[in-house]
Amino acid sequence: MIEDDVGELIAAAGGTDETIEGVLRAFGPERAVRLLLEELVHRADLEDLPHARAVVRFACHLGERTVEHRIRVEKGSGSLGADAGAGEPDVTVRCAAAELVRAVFGPTGARTSATRRVEWHTTDPIGPHNEVPRTAFVVQRLLRGTAPGREDLAELALRFGSDKWGLHFYTPLYERHFAPLRDRPLTVLELGVGGFDDPRAGGGSLQLWRRYFHRALIAGIDIAEKTAVGGARVRTFRGSQADPDFLDAVLEETGPPDIVIDDGSHRCADVIASLRHLFPRLRPGGLYLVEDLQTSYWPRYGGSSESLSSPATSMGFLKELADAVNHEELNVPPSGTVADFGPHVVGVHFYHNLGVIEKGVNQEGTLPPWHPARSG
Ligand SMILES: C[S@@+](CC[C@H](N)C(=O)[O-])C[C@H]1O[C@@H](n2cnc3c(N)ncnc32)[C@H](O)[C@@H]1O
Structure with a gap:
């Protein structure tokens, strides 16, 4: 179902931080961030990772406020949950909410990740000589949607x-x-x-x-x-x-x-x-x-x-x-x-x-x- 006003968020995504933040507040930051994360789940093709399990917390900053949502990934799909239901996070991705709007719905050339930080909470390294956490596969897939490329x-x-x-x-x-x-x-x-x-x-x-x-x-x-x-x-x-x-x-x-x-x-x-x-x-x-x-x-x-x-x-x-x-x-x-x-x-x-x-x-x-x- 198309959210009636998602078009406003998409149109604002091509504008300045101030424009985007104004629309975010009018839209409702909780709802907006949730919609953006649903979009990232859609773009992640998680069915390619049927054995991956992770809880990824997104903490998106809008002025003094931080909007949090968690994505639970398992069995090749991702679901958004309220904090408690989704489980303890393996990783937190922090960014400005306006930047996330622009990265998901903005024009290709306008995307940045200047405010993004990835904080790993659990260490389950890929291998003895590779200390990258296994959950990195999931996070990479989710963040891939912030820079949609030349899909075939x-x-x-x-x-x-x-x-x-x-x-x-x-x-x-x-x-x-x-x-x-x-x-x-x-x-x-x-x-x-x-x-x-x-x-x-x-x-x-x-x-x-x-x-x-x-x-x-x-x-x-x-x-x-x-x-x-x-x-x-x-x-x-x-x-x-x-x-x-x-x-x-x-x-x-x-x-x-x-x-x-x-x-x-x-x-x-x-x-x-x-x-x-x-x-x-x-x-x-x-x-x-x-x-x-x-x-x-x-x-x-x-x-x-x-x-x-x-x-x-x-x-x-x-x-x-x-x-x-x-x-x-x-x-x-x-x-x-x-x-x-x-x-x-x-x-x-x-x-x-x-x-x-x-x-x-x-x-x-x-x-x-x-x-x-x-x-x-
Ligand atoms: C070939 S399928 C569409 C496939 C789809 N566009 C895709 O590429 O995945 C044709 C569809 O047109 C629908 N259809 C048949 N007659 C129609 C009509 N008069 N008006 C609207 N849809 C119709 C059928 O029910 C069917 O689901």
Whole structure:
């Protein structure tokens, strides 16, 4: 479930210490630090350390105040507890609360660890000739999340159980289009959570986006119940991608998206209905991506292998958007889709089974009337 105001914390994370501290106080320092630590647990991939056990205390300073939380790590997962329940700490990590906010949710270049200190309380050295405490493996994993690096999207897709790499090979293409946006506070909306009728299954790609876009709020819609799928910064809604009233209700809660990924029914009519409704509501500079375009050629999905330019198929519709990019060059006033989308589509990219549409202001104008190419 997305905390309603976590976006404020993410936005503040790009600001000064004073700005961050003001938001921390308004947010509630206890709740804020807890949310930051939940994020670090998510980013730590603790399932890779199934035998590690440790209690890590975080002591975060905000003016005169110190906010403490403990993370208990065992059996490949981490849980946050109230002090007494979590057990005696093996190690304490101290830092300024504002620095932790910036390190977790700030832009990449702004992260520091200037105020951080690690104090080991137990000594269980790695080996007779290596005095580093064994719990260092856990602490390193937890702190890794304060400097998210260049995670490989294919590896994340496999880890979280999305078919975006392996069955399809979209992740290098996503990397190409998403990398410039990665450091910004964003809202990402995916149509199709996954897992179909199983309410506990799916959500692999939502976790993928949560990890990759470390400053984003992630929303997913699905025709099936998905309330059991989620996590901090992730929220799901139940309804059809082809229902404009439902989509409006979702956007009412999430705000306008920066990125929409259509991985829903893949039926041509649904793909086109969602695109028609959501593209105008995308933020300028945003991206709209349509996966699994192979269904555009398959009658079962409303597609056709004969009428390749039919605007009733997903590919036929996207091809019209390619013309919309050049809407100002037509010798007759554009109409229909070209007229509707033209002023707002600045790029259309076609890849194997994936379409990417860039939103922006497309009003450069055509060549001036005196240009030789225009006469005759
Ligand atoms: C391929 S799965 C999504 C996989 C997920 N995006 C991932 O990469 O992990 C497609 C999902 O779309 C959902 N779906 C089917 N028709 C839909 C519709 N009309 N509106 C919204 N979701 C729909 C299905 O229930 C299914 O869970």
